[in-house]
Amino acid sequence: MLLLKNANLFTPEHVGDSDVLVGGGKILAIGKGLDFRCENLETYDLKGKILAPGLIDQHVHITGGGGEAGYHSRTPEIKLSEIVKHGITTVVGVLGTDGCTRSLENLYSKAKALEFEGISTFIHTGSYATPTVTFTGSITKDLVLIDKVRGVKIAMSDNRSSYPTDEELIKILTQIRIGGMISKKGGVMHMHMGGLSSKLDAVFRILKDCEFLVQYFSPTHCARTKDLFDECLKLQKMGGFFDITSGGSQFAPLHEVIAYGIEKGLKLDMMTMSSDGNGSVPKFDESGALVGYGCASCSANLDVLRDVVKNKILTHTQAFALMGKNVAKFLNLEGKGEIKVGFDADFTSFDEDMSVQDVIAKGEFCVKDKEIVKKGFFE
DSSP, rough: EEEEEEEEESSSSSSEEEEEEEEEEEEEETTOOOOOOOOOEEEOOTTOOOOEEEEEEEOOTTTOOTTTTTTTGGGOOOOOOHHHHTTEEEEOOOOOOSSSSSHHHHHHHHHHHHHHHTTTEEEEEOOSSSSSSOOOOOHHHHHOOTTTEEEEEESSSSSSSSOOOOOHHHHHHHHHHHHHHHHSOEEEEEEESSSSEEEEOOOHHHHHHGGGGGGGGGEEETTTTTHHHHHHHHHHHHHEEEEEEEOOOSOOOHHHHHHHHHHTTOOOEEEEEEOOOOOOOEOOTTTTTTEEEOOOOHHHHHHHHHHHHHSSSOOHHHHHHEEEEEEHHHHHHTTOOOOOTTOOEEEEEOTTTTOEEEEEEEEEEEEETTOOOOOOOOO
């Protein structure tokens, strides 16, 4: 058991000076001046620190990404320490361009390994390509029968996509809808959005006749260009969510993008943020030729959270919700994203400058007083 004392608590709503009791990986009690006497109880003083829900990163290439420049350009699998040191306690693993040498079986196995090592994990079936690669031969069956699957990954408006037709997209969406109903997961179509001029054209064509499908669209990398971001604001007005990538804005620093969105009527509770962590960052010229290469880091999340708070664009509550409450709501992750009695004991503590101090996942320290205390099996 663990008793966290004297925290400046954000649930993500601001509560202020509070204590939190943890046991069995769950939150058992929240209050001021909690005092217990029992064996195996560790007391940890968080005085002067902000205590927030553990961050949820819903787009991480846990098995690596890349491959656009050949076999040698495949990014490696991510290590546990590269996740937790950036305040993340839950990840959603995804495949990318390469659905050939990267498999769903490998993705699932890596997710199980990270779970064993100490964090919570989920995955999306599929990759960039259509027809969609699946475990069972059916998107619906994957959602119903594979515990970790929360949705389907595809690519759109990108020169590496399969250029799916509207009919193909509708078939994918209907399978997600039925699978989400049966499994009670909800289900989403997590859409890698590239920089092509088509943007969300196909989405709007589908919604013209099938408005009820709006809840299943989950575009990501949505701050890639101003035009794409503007279209996502339009999607939001129709009832849709969208995701921005912390290191993925090409038209302005992301905190400025968010400020711009607020001016244009952005609904903060219907937007999320993820890192694209461990994925490749290829750079193409206008003809589609590869001209550069890099690898994304989960650290970009913290840069954005720090910038939006420091520049008073968002409150702490709003900033934490981008990678907590909002994600849990959209992906139907029960017990995640908030600090409530009965919820999972996932926490990230920050100093006043929004630097990570402690990370607790499933009730156990991964980072303690800025030191990584839990590492992966081979670290």
